[in-house]
Amino acid sequence: MKAAILKAFGSPLVVESLPDPVLGTGEIVVDVVAAGVLPYAKEVFSGERNYLLTLPVAPGAGAIGRVRALGPDSTRLAVGDWVTCDPTVRARDDALTPDITLQGLSARGEGGLRLQKHFHHGSFAEQMLVPTENVFSLGPIDPEEAGRWCTLNLLLVPYGGLLAANLKAGETLVISGATGNFGSAGVAVALAMGAGCVVCPGRNEAMLEELRRRFDSRVRTLTLTGDEAEDRQRMKQAAPGPIDCVLDLLPPSAPAKAVRAAVMAVREYGRVVLMGGVGMLGGDDLALPYPWIMRNCITIIGQWMYPPEASIRLIKLVRAGLLDLRNWEVTEFDLDDANEAVDQAAAGSGPFKRTVLRP
The missing domain is CATH 3.90.180.10 (Medium-chain alcohol dehydrogenases, catalytic domain)
Known part of the structure; x- marks a missing residue:
């Protein structure tokens, strides 16, 4: 061959x-x-x-x-x-x-x-x-x-994170890295799974506009400033209510503070799934405050790829017309x-x- x-x-x-x-x-x-x-x-x-x-x-x-x-x-x-x-x-x-x-x-x-x-x-x-x-x-x-x-293999990655997060219909989700390749795919998958609102922070204004254009009013975008505290507050303000879940898909080149800004926007008893590459090429590690995690009962999950049955479930979402590969x-x-x-x-x-x- x-x-x-x-x-x-x-x-x-x-x-x-x-x-x-x-x-x-x-x-x-x-x-x-x-x-x-x-x-x-x-x-x-x-x-x-x-x-x-x-x-x-x-x-x-x-x-x-x-x-x-x-x-x-x-x-x-x-x-x-x-x-x-x-x-x-x-x-x-x-x-x-x-x-x-x-x-x-x-x-x-x-x-x-x-x-x-x-x-x-x-x-x-x-x-x-x-x-x-x-x-x-x-x-x-x-x-x-x-x-x-072939888009299935792209979609499987954020889908694995959303399955790990046990995303429920109607919930509010932040996708950190939403303007990237995997992050934008995650927006499509989350909406197909019934997310009530997907908050999309990013610096790429053209891509933020593209997300607004492609999807319905359940997508809410905001431009990051680089100031961790301000960006966290802007994410909370963009959401229609408490943020139930955060999915991080930022690449290795992103700073740890960008991840932390999104992670710490989650509500009490919220869930966080880490799937990105921050720290893989050096730089600061993700430093999350122990008291904040413990007192707010935050669930933090590291997820690499997806469970074996994810492919079958994803194919069903496409066949049902909930996920459109023509995007x-x-x-x-x-x-x-x-x-x-x-x-x-x-x-x-x-x-x-x-x-x-x-x-």
């Missing part, structure tokens, strides 16, 4: 042949039709993000494709079915604390690296080997829309143009824009 391969950090992808995947028990081989390119893929491939990724590798996290071959433990899928491939691969020998690798992207610790040795190559290839439990039926789709369905503009590239796709994703893929490879 043909694949785009990263041989060394900082070097371009090279398109060449790899052996076809060999099917085993508990696995499915998928013909990749469309693979999303992350906006920060260039930072990963350059080594800037210091992700645990064993080279050489065909990168690419998640895909839309069709089933080529099934293992004996698959009872519902059939060859030719349209599926989405979840890149969050979990080890099967510890259900409480499974080691995790993000197929084609990164790993969590030594156990994740061991898992990565087997489920090694990602979706920048004509075929990929995926654990059975990571393949989810989409039902019939228009092949021309496969690239748009995202898709730019597609052939596999031979993988490097151009990575450059496009870095320069031109912002909120509501997706870059996709079509192997």
